Amino acid sequence: MIPANFDYEAPRNLADALNLLQSRDDAKILAGGHSLLPAMKLRLAQPTLLVDIGRIKDLSYVREAGDRIAIGAMTTHADIAGSQLLRKSSPLLSLAASQIGDTQVRNRGTIGGSLAQAHPSADYPAAVLALDAEIVAQSRSGERVIPATSFFSGMFSTALRNDEILTEVRVPRTEGQRVNYKKHHHPASGYAVVGIAVLLKMSGAKIDNAAIGITGVSAIAYRATAVEKALRGKSAGEFASAATQSGASVEFIGDTYASAEYRQHLVTVMTRRALEEAMSKK
Numbered sequence: 001m002i003p004a005n006f007d008y009e010a011p012r013n014l015a016d017a018l019n020l021l022q023s024r025d026d027a028k029i030l031a032g033g034h035s036l037l038p039a040m041k042l043r044l045a046q047p048t049l050l051v052d053i054g055r056i057k058d059l060s061y062v063r064e065a066g067d068r069i070a071i072g073a074m075t076t077h078a079d080i081a082g083s084q085l086l087r088k089s090s091p092l093l094s095l096a097a098s099q100i101g102d103t104q105v106r107n108r109g110t111i112g113g114s115l116a117q118a119h120p121s122a123d124y125p126a127a128v129l130a131l132d133a134e135i136v137a138q139s140r141s142g143e144r145v146i147p148a149t150s151f152f153s154g155m156f157s158t159a160l161r162n163d164e165i166l167t168e169v170r171v172p173r174t175e176g177q178r179v180n181y182k183k184h185h186h187p188a189s190g191y192a193v194v195g196i197a198v199l200l201k202m203s204g205a206k207i208d209n210a211a212i213g214i215t216g217v218s219a220i221a222y223r224a225t226a227v228e229k230a231l232r233g234k235s236a237g238e239f240a241s242a243a244t245q246s247g248a249s250v251e252f253i254g255d256t257y258a259s260a261e262y263r264q265h266l267v268t269v270m271t272r273r274a275l276e277e278a279m280s281k282k
């Protein structure tokens with residue numbers, strides 16, 4: 001449980017952080033440390049340089065950005081859960097953040113760290129996929145905006161390059177839409193065995209558009225496009241049959257708590273419940 005030796009730097013601005021990150025092939029960004037430090041103690045990660053971005057001003061915020069809301073990479077889960085702006089104008093991320101781990105994890109863990117980690121049972125991936133969020137990455141050669149739908153490339157792997165720092169996440173306003181995040185917590189870790197993020201745009205009693213992100217059941221979070229398609233133009237009475245499509249073409253993962261077969265069953269049940277709850281909320 002003792003990490004290998006490493007150097008530590010705490011730059012005060014993004015330019016210095018990017019220079020340090022490029023100075024060694026195996027340098028790593030340190031955000032909340034809630035995933036990286038345990039991995040280092042187990043020697044699953046052995047960076048020789050940690051670049052702590054916790055002292056860079058203005059990486060922690062939730063603010064309006066045109067027709068979107070921008071969230072700084074170092075914003076903690078607790079701040080996202082409690083943000084009045086998000087809760088009023090785009091509550092899905094707040095709903096997901098409020099169900100992450102426990103108080104300590106929510107006070108230290110950051111949205112940038114969680115997305116960069118791409119844990120298969122993390123909560124945010126379902127939400128950023130359903131929201132069609134934009135993920136902003138900075139390197140010494142400039143900024144690029146990665147759609148959430150292209151960001152996750154596999155278990156613990158993303159479209160981020162080694163020389164990039166995730167700086168911001170941008171989500172659309174979802175006022176007027178039905179929103180829900182429903183999770184089956186792992187009893188030991190608190191991670192999602194299944195997590196369902198739902199956005200429903202209604203036109204009277206009919207569903208105009210549905211966006212559904214699912215995490216926890218496979219190596220990578222995904223959009224349940226078959227369910228979305230089945231719901232378009234339908235009413236709430238169609239939820240049960242549409243939800244049976246929630247695991248279409250998915251390779252389910254299993255562990256000692258929940259087998260692949262159990263997750264397959266759970267994802268259908270939880271999708272239906274997530275949709276029903278979304279409709280019953282004001």
Ligand SMILES: Cc1cc2nc3c(=O)[nH]c(=O)nc-3n(C[C@H](O)[C@H](O)[C@H](O)COP(=O)(O)OP(=O)(O)OC[C@H]3O[C@@H](n4cnc5c(N)ncnc54)[C@H](O)[C@@H]3O)c2cc1C
Binds near residue numbers: 028101122160
């Ligand atoms: C007991 C426990 C319970 C948990 N339960 C849950 C849960 O229920 N749901 C859930 O979703 N998560 C859960 N987590 C994970 C938690 O949300 C972590 O905070 C998160 O996975 C990592 O965020 P961090 O800020 O701690 O990142 P770190 O651990 O500092 O970094 C994680 C990885 O991301 C990289 N990184 C960090 N920030 C950036 C950046 N801005 N740009 C580029 N790369 C970056 C690091 O180099 C590292 O590889 C839990 C963790 C613990 C310890």
